[in-house]
Every structure is written in structure tokens, then in C-alpha cells.
Amino acid sequence: MSGTDSRRTTRDETHEERADRRWTELMQEIRVAQTGVQIMLGFLLTVVFTPTFQNLGQTDKTIYLITVVLGSLATGALIAPVAFHRIVSGRNLKPQGVAWASRLTFAGLVLLLATLTSSLFLILRVATHDHYVPWLVAGVVAWYLCCWFVLPFWARSRYAGRDEV
Template sequence: MTVETPHQRLTRNYGEMLQEIRVAQTGVQFLLAFLLALAFTPRFPEITEFQRTVYVVALLLGAAATALLIAPAPFHRLVFRRRLKSHLVTATGWFTLCGLGFLVLSLGASMLLILDVVLGTRQAVWLTMGTVTWFLVWWFVVPMVSRRHGRRHPSQSPAGRPQSGHPDAGQPDAR
């Protein structure tokens, strides 16, 4: 069995994070493109003041999500070869979590806008709350519950560290 050096572990963790971000980046880019184009549609001038406000909020949240989900690339470029890999991995984790938070809010605001146009405000609010809750459950609650239960997993020692024989035994988690 080959033992990873701390630097190799950080490099692997960063690579795994970039793979995760690629999934979210595609979604946030499509959402932002939709929102940017929406203002140039023929019916846009007819929307209500409430809908216009929701649109602006969705657009700003989408832009914030996009910035955060793309941030690891320029961050990496600016700290490249400065021996800051650990900091890069930590920052990338926070960029991703915050970006996903802004993404779910932008999705919620976008849903509210569209559902308000299609169904009216009352139904739009209820359906949007349900949709945002759905995303929050699968994106944040389920992983946190799994994380909590994972600490008591049989392959874990009482201290919460993997038992020897596991590839990550004795290595602190860099994420």
C-alpha cells in the first residue's frame, strides 16, 4: 500500500473539489445566461414591480454564485507555486459552499419569478418555498446528517479517525 504525502493528499483533494465544482458551474452558468437574456424578451416590460424586484435579486444572486463557483480558478492561479496548497483547498471548500448557497437562493428567486408570472403570487410563494426546501434538504441537510453518522461508522476508531489499513489512516482531512 502506498502512503500519500500531505502534499499529494492536498493535490488529490483539490482535484476532487474541482470535479464537484464543474457540476455546479454548468448549472449556474445556464441559470445566469437565462436571467441575463430574460430582460431582453418582448414580455419583460410588462412584468410587475414585484416581479422586477425578484428578477433583480435572482440576477444578483446568480452573479454571486457564478463568481464564487469560478473563484477557485483565479485563486489557484494567483497562489500557484507559493506553497499555499492547504490554504487553496480550504478556500475552495468555502467558495464552493457559499457558491452553492447563493445558487440555491438564485434558483429560488428564479422559480418565484416564473411561478408568479404563470400561477400568481400566492401559489408561487408556496411552490418556491417547497422547491428551495427540496434543494436545501438534498444539498445540505442530507450531507450533514451523513457526515454526523459517518463519525460513528464501524471503520472509524473511537476518536473518529480511520483505523489503520485505511488509505487515509493517520492523515488529517484537508477539506
């Protein structure tokens, strides 16, 4: 087909082919994030059964509970695209499925960021009891924000329109 066909994108693929490609790419991305968040949640869930947990102050126990809830929410959001795909599969909704799965994945990444932040804060509080912990955590969060969001959004705006992928 020619490049003038309105059903073709700049990569010379139909909208259906593009949706298939984007779905495959998204599933690969989710596999990486899912594995990390599931391992972290698994470790978090065991902490409550350790003797040290009982010695934590109420503030640290509250931070722990918030961390577990955030990890559970992140896990749910990162697994949701699989359930979404299974439920709408075969109904000619692939482009919409890709859009929703992408939104859920982004929400999962934001929740993963919150889980990592909360986990790091709790661990450093318990390990050091020092006043610099919030500053150290803020530095790590700034790094995550740069790597996960600032750089990709900068690249997206900088190179937008050059190649609609």
C-alpha cells in the same frame, strides 16, 4: 512509509498528496455547479430584452433584478477557486488553497440555492399568479436543503471519525 509517520493520513498519503487529491475532487465538483449556474445566468441575462419583461409589474422586475444579482454572485463564487489557484499556484499553499476554494464553493452553492429559489418564485408568480406559489417554492427549497445540506451533514456526523478522507 509506515502508518505511524505523522506526515501520513489514514489513506496512507502525505498532506501534500491529500491536498492534491482534494483539489482535484473539488475542481470536478465545481465544474458541475459552474456549468449549471452559468447556463442559468445566461438565460436570466436575456430576459430583460424580451417584450414580456416590459409588461412585468415592479415587484416582478425587482425579483428579477435580485435573481440576476444572486446568479452573478454565485457565478463569481464558483469561478473564484480557479482564480485563487492560478494566483497562489507554485507557492506551496495547496492545503490553504483547498480550504479557501472549499469555502468559496460552499458560498457559491448557497448563492446558487438563493438564485434557484428566486428564479423559481419569479417564474411561478408570472406563470400562475396563484397564492400557493410561495408554498410550492418552499417545498422545492426544502428538497434542495435536504439534498444539498441536511443529508451530507447528517452523513458527516453519523460516520465522522470512521475514515478521515
